[in-house]
Amino acid sequence: xxxxxLEAISYQKQNKMILQVDxxxxxxxxxxxxxxPNGAGKSTLLNILAMLEPPTSGTITFDGMKINPNKIPISLxxxxxxxxxxxxxxxxxxxxxxxxxxxxxxxxxxxxxxxxHEWLTRFRIDHLxxxxxxxxxxxxxxxxxxxxxxxxxxEALFMxxxxxxxxxxxxxxxxxxxxxxxxxxxxxAIFVSHDLLEIExxxxxxxxxxxxxxIQKGNVRDVLNAPSDIAAPFLHAWNQLKQGLDPGxx
Amino acid sequence: xxxxxxxxxxxxxxxxxxxxxxFDITWLTLRVxxxxxxISMIIGIPLGMLLALKHFIxxxxxxxxxxxxxxxxxxxxxxxxxxxxxxxxxxGSIQWLFTPTAIVIAQVVVSLPIIISLTYAALxxxxxxxxxxLKALGPTRxxxxxxxxxxxxxxxxAAVMAGLGRVLAEVGAAQMVGGNxxxxxxxxxxxxxxxxxxxxxxxxxxxxxILMTIAFLITFLLTYFQQRQVIx
Ligand SMILES: Nc1ncnc2c1ncn2[C@@H]1O[C@H](COP(=O)(O)OP(=O)(O)O)[C@@H](O)[C@H]1O
Ligand SMILES: [Mg+2]
Numbered sequence: 001x002x003x004x005x006l007e008a009i010s011y012q013k014q015n016k017m018i019l020q021v022d023x024x025x026x027x028x029x030x031x032x033x034x035x036x037p038n039g040a041g042k043s044t045l046l047n048i049l050a051m052l053e054p055p056t057s058g059t060i061t062f063d064g065m066k067i068n069p070n071k072i073p074i075s076l077x078x079x080x081x082x083x084x085x086x087x088x089x090x091x092x093x094x095x096x097x098x099x100x101x102x103x104x105x106x107x108x109x110x111x112x113x114x115x116x117h118e119w120l121t122r123f124r125i126d127h128l129x130x131x132x133x134x135x136x137x138x139x140x141x142x143x144x145x146x147x148x149x150x151x152x153x154x155e156a157l158f159m160x161x162x163x164x165x166x167x168x169x170x171x172x173x174x175x176x177x178x179x180x181x182x183x184x185x186x187x188x189a190i191f192v193s194h195d196l197l198e199i200e201x202x203x204x205x206x207x208x209x210x211x212x213x214x215i216q217k218g219n220v221r222d223v224l225n226a227p228s229d230i231a232a233p234f235l236h237a238w239n240q241l242k243q244g245l246d247p248g249x250x
Numbered sequence: 251x252x253x254x255x256x257x258x259x260x261x262x263x264x265x266x267x268x269x270x271x272x273f274d275i276t277w278l279t280l281r282v283x284x285x286x287x288x289i290s291m292i293i294g295i296p297l298g299m300l301l302a303l304k305h306f307i308x309x310x311x312x313x314x315x316x317x318x319x320x321x322x323x324x325x326x327x328x329x330x331x332x333x334x335x336x337x338x339x340x341x342g343s344i345q346w347l348f349t350p351t352a353i354v355i356a357q358v359v360v361s362l363p364i365i366i367s368l369t370y371a372a373l374x375x376x377x378x379x380x381x382x383x384l385k386a387l388g389p390t391r392x393x394x395x396x397x398x399x400x401x402x403x404x405x406x407x408a409a410v411m412a413g414l415g416r417v418l419a420e421v422g423a424a425q426m427v428g429g430n431x432x433x434x435x436x437x438x439x440x441x442x443x444x445x446x447x448x449x450x451x452x453x454x455x456x457x458x459x460i461l462m463t464i465a466f467l468i469t470f471l472l473t474y475f476q477q478r479q480v481i482x
Contacts, residue, residue, distance in 0.1 A: 052382055077388025088383035091401050100397070101387040152387075 002061075003028045003156060003188050004049060009058030011044055011212075019044045019212045021058070026156070031182055031189045033199035033220065036209035037234060042192045043160050045209060049190055050082050050158040063155075078105050081149035085161040087141035089133035094125065097133045098148045105152065119147035123177065139170035146178060156188040163198060175201050196238035210234060253451060260452030261459060269456070271432065276460050279418075279437040282350050286357035287414045290365045293358075294413070295406065298369025299395055313370065319363025327359040328423030335427065348429040353437065356423035361413035368412055372405025373398060407476045411469060418465050438464075 004026045011019040019041040026032055026049075036042050047053035051060065054069035061067065062076060081101070090097050095116055102112045120126040123143040128136065136144060142162060149157055162178075163171040179202055182189050191202045199206060200220060207217040208231040216228045227235045264272055301313050333339050335347040335355075346352045376398060384397055399406065421439035428435030430444060438461045445454040 047382075050386065052386055074388045074390060077386065080386070082383065082386040084379055084383065086379060088377075088380050090380070090384075090397070091403075104387045104389045104393050104397075158386075 001028050002026070003030075003063055005059075005061040006049065007059045007061070009048060009055045009060075011041075011048060011053075012056045017212060019048070019055075021045065021214055024049075024207065024214060024217070026188055026190065028155075028188055029186050030205055031191065031203040032205040032207065033203035034190065034192045034207050034209060035194065035196060035199050038194060040209045041212040042194070042209055044212075046158055046160045046190060046192045050080060051076070052082065078152070079154060080156045080158065081152045081154035082158040083142075083145045083149050083160070083162045085164055087138065087145045087165075089136070089141055089144070092133060093129070094120070094131050094133055094136065094144050095129045097144055098151055101148055101152045115151045115153075116147075119151045122150070122181065123147045139166050139174065142166060142174065146174075150181065150185075154187065156190070157182075158190050160192045161194070162191075164193065164195065171198075178202070196235065208234070257451040257455045261456035264453065264456040265459065272453075272456060272460070274433055275436050275438055275441050275457070276464075278350060278435075279439075279461075280464065282353050282424075282437060283357065283414065283417045286354045286361060286417050287410065289354070289358050290361040290413050291410055294362050294365030294409075295369050295399070298366045298409070299373060299399065301366070301370045302373035303395065303398070313367075316363045316366040316370065320367055322360060322363065323422070324356070324360050324420045324424075325422035325426065328356050328426035331356045331359060331423065331427045347427060348431060348435060350428070350435055352427040353424045353435060356427045357417040357420060360420055360423060361416050364416055365409050365413040368409030369402075369406055372402040372409060375405065376401055404476055407472050411472050414468060414472075415465065418461065418468075 002025045006021050006024045008023075009019065009021040010017065034042050034045060044053070048055050048060070048069075051062070051067060051069060051072045059066060060069055063079075065076075067076070090100060092100075098116045098120060099112050102115060107115070117126060117129075120129055123146055125136075125140055125143045125147065128140060128144075133141065133144065142165075146162070163175060166174065175198065182202075189203070191199065193199050193202075204220060205218065206220045206223045208215045208223065208227075210230060216223055216231045223231070224235060297316075301309060301316070331352060332347065334341050335344075335352055336342055337345075337347070346355070380401065381398065384394060389397065419439065421443055424430075424435075424437055425440045425443065428437070428440065430436050430440040436444075438457050442454050442457045442461070445451075445457065
């Protein structure tokens, strides 16, 4: 069952075509990775999918509803959550940061507190609950952002390079935790990265975007086994890098 | 030297003995300046938010206007308020000229652009990514504005301090529209100008100490509040 669909999407800035997507649909429960080199248009695509940036033209359908991108109903926003590359810290405690979305959503205090603690614990930062968000390390702050997103119990979760600012060990443990949570909850997850290793770890489906166009999409295995001519050089570079590494590394 | 020493001792005597006139002048100054700043806040903060968050026709012009208004010489503001409130002026019939209300109006005119511009600047400085994150949480317009304001509170407090500092220090407009009438529209700055011109340095010293103390205390309180928010 399709949760989110883009059709004939284009996005221009200052008369420059930045993104063109003929069709992209996400099924409920899909974990889809969007990969591409820097400047390919990944963030632009994610922002359009997350309905945070209206496209220049095209149609967005969410759960069967045609969306007017310039007038997103609040109730719809409350069904999605987003996490960005640079963790967004509001000038308040960790607890308040995670509770912010729930507060905005109008969730009652008791349930709010219970959910915040659940997710702080889940991301192993419950001991930092009363710490000011500005005092967190990069990894802790990204845990906080993920906790904020999951506490909202979204149907769709949009992540724009959530780990790319983290060091390797932090990235590895957080990726592992995130994946296990995604497996147990029925959340549609869209994960942007320029790192194939991350994408392979996080998602079953893949869309390769180069120069503002989706070059290839499908199951991660299928795409990697038979990359298209345009996608091949980019993916090949990653394969070479991986071969140079211990094949057991995940 | 003698002049300074005797002036200072006399000033302290007046302050300690709570000289009636000095007390009245101080009390009026506080009421007028705080009221003017409050009005400027109530009008200026929402306007600054509007300029920072909404894109509408004429927005650029209003931003420039507010910024230019920061440099408006108080005497010019005084002139225009006087003309409007003059007996035969457009608002002459309400007879506000030479009342504390006129001083409040003039002070709002000089502090409003400061509060608008600095509120606008404080909101402009917020990380666009943070705004995007907030928007993604699905706030109502009111919630969106409130949480951004909360994020910018450091800058907003600075805006209010600057506005208050301006009205406390301002003398030209208050003199012009208030007339410096004892027990009615005489405030610390206008009283000082008068006492100095009469050579009453002791009284001027006393007034200046009170003015400085008020300015310092208010700045201290607001800075304390501001820092407490930041450090936690
Ligand atoms: N506001 C903008 N104005 C002009 N160009 C932009 C704007 N935002 C993005 N771009 C351009 O669009 C392209 C895609 O950007 P982005 O989606 O951020 O790429 P990615 O996330 O894949 O690195 C880049 O070439 C970038 O320079
Ligand atoms: Mg990007």
